[in-house]
Amino acid sequence: MKRFLPPGPESxxxxxxxxxFGLAILFPFTLTHSDxxxxxxxxxxxxxxxxxxxxxxxxxxxxxxxxxxxxxETLPAALLATLTxxxxxxFIGGLAALSAPVVxxxxxxxxDVLLSIPELLLALTVVIxxxxxxxxxxxxxxxxxxAGFARIIRNLVRSLxxxxxxxxxxxxxxxxxxxxxxxILPNAFRPxxxxxxxxxxxxxxxxxxxxxxxxxxxxxxxxxxxxIAEGRDYLxxxxxxxxxxxxxxxTVAFATNRLxxxxxxTRGDQP
Amino acid sequence: MSSFRHVCIQLIRxxxxxxxxxxxxxxxxxxxxxxxxxxxFMDPELGLSPEQIEAMRVLYSGSSSPVFQYFHxxxxxxHGDFGYSVQLGVPVRTLIEAALPVTLRLAVVGFILSLVWxxxxxxxxxxxxxxxxxxxxxxxxxxxxxxxxxxxxxFIIQVLSFKLRLLPVVGVGPWEGTILPAxxxxxxxxxxQAKLLLQQIEETERLPFVMAIRTxxxxxxxxxFRHILPNSVTPxxxxxxxxxxxxxxxxxxxxxxxxxxxxxRLTRDAVSGQDVAVLQAVVMIxxxxxxxxxxxxxxxxxxxxxxxxSSAGWKETSGS
Numbered sequence: 001m002k003r004f005l006p007p008g009p010e011s012x013x014x015x016x017x018x019x020x021f022g023l024a025i026l027f028p029f030t031l032t033h034s035d036x037x038x039x040x041x042x043x044x045x046x047x048x049x050x051x052x053x054x055x056x057x058x059x060x061x062x063x064x065x066x067x068x069x070x071x072x073e074t075l076p077a078a079l080l081a082t083l084t085x086x087x088x089x090x091f092i093g094g095l096a097a098l099s100a101p102v103v104x105x106x107x108x109x110x111x112d113v114l115l116s117i118p119e120l121l122l123a124l125t126v127v128i129x130x131x132x133x134x135x136x137x138x139x140x141x142x143x144x145x146x147a148g149f150a151r152i153i154r155n156l157v158r159s160l161x162x163x164x165x166x167x168x169x170x171x172x173x174x175x176x177x178x179x180x181x182x183x184i185l186p187n188a189f190r191p192x193x194x195x196x197x198x199x200x201x202x203x204x205x206x207x208x209x210x211x212x213x214x215x216x217x218x219x220x221x222x223x224x225x226x227x228i229a230e231g232r233d234y235l236x237x238x239x240x241x242x243x244x245x246x247x248x249x250x251t252v253a254f255a256t257n258r259l260x261x262x263x264x265x266t267r268g269d270q271p
Numbered sequence: 272m273s274s275f276r277h278v279c280i281q282l283i284r285x286x287x288x289x290x291x292x293x294x295x296x297x298x299x300x301x302x303x304x305x306x307x308x309x310x311x312f313m314d315p316e317l318g319l320s321p322e323q324i325e326a327m328r329v330l331y332s333g334s335s336s337p338v339f340q341y342f343h344x345x346x347x348x349x350h351g352d353f354g355y356s357v358q359l360g361v362p363v364r365t366l367i368e369a370a371l372p373v374t375l376r377l378a379v380v381g382f383i384l385s386l387v388w389x390x391x392x393x394x395x396x397x398x399x400x401x402x403x404x405x406x407x408x409x410x411x412x413x414x415x416x417x418x419x420x421x422x423x424x425x426f427i428i429q430v431l432s433f434k435l436r437l438l439p440v441v442g443v444g445p446w447e448g449t450i451l452p453a454x455x456x457x458x459x460x461x462x463x464q465a466k467l468l469l470q471q472i473e474e475t476e477r478l479p480f481v482m483a484i485r486t487x488x489x490x491x492x493x494x495x496f497r498h499i500l501p502n503s504v505t506p507x508x509x510x511x512x513x514x515x516x517x518x519x520x521x522x523x524x525x526x527x528x529x530x531x532x533x534x535x536r537l538t539r540d541a542v543s544g545q546d547v548a549v550l551q552a553v554v555m556i557x558x559x560x561x562x563x564x565x566x567x568x569x570x571x572x573x574x575x576x577x578x579x580x581s582s583a584g585w586k587e588t589s590g591s
Binding site for chain 2: 114245
């Protein structure tokens with residue numbers, strides 16, 4: 001564990017915050033007792049107080065409950081998005097770095113092209129292609145992240161391949177597959193993990209953006225971006241409806257950001 | 272001679288990237304299951320027969336082969352003709368001409384604001400007297416990059432406009448109406464720039480010549496402004512070029528919140544209506560903005576930093 005995460009107050013606090021969100025994903029009923037989808041009609045638009053810490057929305061649903069259940073919507077989907085990005089990016093980037101210069105140039109050109117399309121626009125294009133919905137949105141965000149991963153992984157693998165010890169391993173008879181498995185993968189793993197954690201925090205925000213624009217889960221779902229979009233109609237009277245889901249997003253994204261910062265800070269071998 | 276060659280190579284590269292972006296989006300959008308004609312005219316209330324719908328499709332896109340359409344569209348776009356919007360029945364060019372100034376204004380003001388933030392954060396993180404204060408400034412980039420753009424926009428409306436009544440959101444001139452959305456969009460754009468600048472400053476601080484100047488008795492402030500900052504700024508310019516493309520995408524969210532009728536609004540409507548011609552045009556504008564900004568930065572960097580005059584090829588830029 002220490003190999004990946006140097007101990008320190010920053011790591012401890014980030015892990016603690018993320019653990020709370022993890023609890024919300026696995027056992028939401030331990031944190032709240034009300035229902036996230038059906039509300040009590042006569043308790044609508046209540047300000048934050050003792051019974052409803054974060055207030056209630058226009059249908060009398062408890063905002064805290066919806067935020068707790070919302071963790072289940074956004075966070076696993078963001079994981080799917082980042083995994084899609086890492087796997088596709090590692091495939092394209094690794095292929096580019098290990099192939100003949102012609103293939104490398106062609107793939108690098110494709111990566112350059114994909115990087116030139118702003119991420120949100122690329123994600124939107126993929127979303128209208130695959131249809132709206134949480135899983136489609138996650139894959140769209142993952143595809144929009146692929147080019148960034150691919151470029152960094154390509155550069156990383158290329159710099160690793162030029163290292164003297166890789167040369168030595170090759171000369172002492174290690175095959176191509178063995179070189180990748182025993183030398184490139186273990187050394188690329190840590191920097192890529194740090195990058196993936198950073199990209200995860202960005203995937204959370206991108207997914208909530210798609211949710212906010214209405215391309216993610218459909219309305220009764222307690223998705224954070226969607227909750228903020230719904231709260232916009234009550235901006236002047238019920239500030240809590242937009243403020244708290246936004247704070248939840250901010251907290252989890254910032255904790256992930258700091259975690260990635262702690263993971264990448266102490267080492268000098270950043271790609 | 273070599274610098275002229277460098278300019279030519281960069282120009283050709285920029286054009287190749289634009290062509291690639293066009294190709295990728297063209298075929299992505301061609302793969303779409305339904306199409307805009309279907310979305311708009313399948314409504315039973317319109318009472319159109321399948322034959323009439325087919326005629327509409329021929330009118331808007333021509334039911335020729337995709338490859339023919341691909342070359343046809345490229346030639347049209349080179350002449351500045353972006354086709355017709357199926358949803359609105361007007362030339363895409365008219366729509367873009369109306370929307371582009373709004374978004375450009377937003378992007379330019381937001382971009383300038385983000386540069387101001389970046390500079391202020393760097394100054395605060397390096398020159399403030401107390402260490403805890405400096406550490407707070409160092410944490411700002413990470414914090415800002417975690418703020419959801421639409422949420423900060425809503426927050427800005429709520430606090431600055433509703434509560435403090437500093438600036439109204441509705442019923443104002445184009446420039447006054449740009450200030451608040453530009454403020455919202457500038458924060459997430461400033462975050463990666465500031466992060467990179469802080470990293471660079473840290474690296475420059477460790478260079479021997481900085482130490483030498485310090486030992487000669489120069490004050491912290493003069494060392495920072497005359498030596499550290501100028502030597503740290505170049506990589507951030509590359510980042511700034513990337514951000515400019517993102518600004519246009521960020522407009523999708525900002526314009527929704529602030530009710531502006533720019534490219535972002537156009538994009539949203541095009542996505543809901545599967546309006547391929549509009550989307551294609553918007554993606555090309557986004558990619559052009561990105562490529563142009565990068566080109567300008569690429570050509571500016573050798574002027575600022577002579578040691579980088581050899582063509583460096585791929586530059587390392589790590590997302591955020």
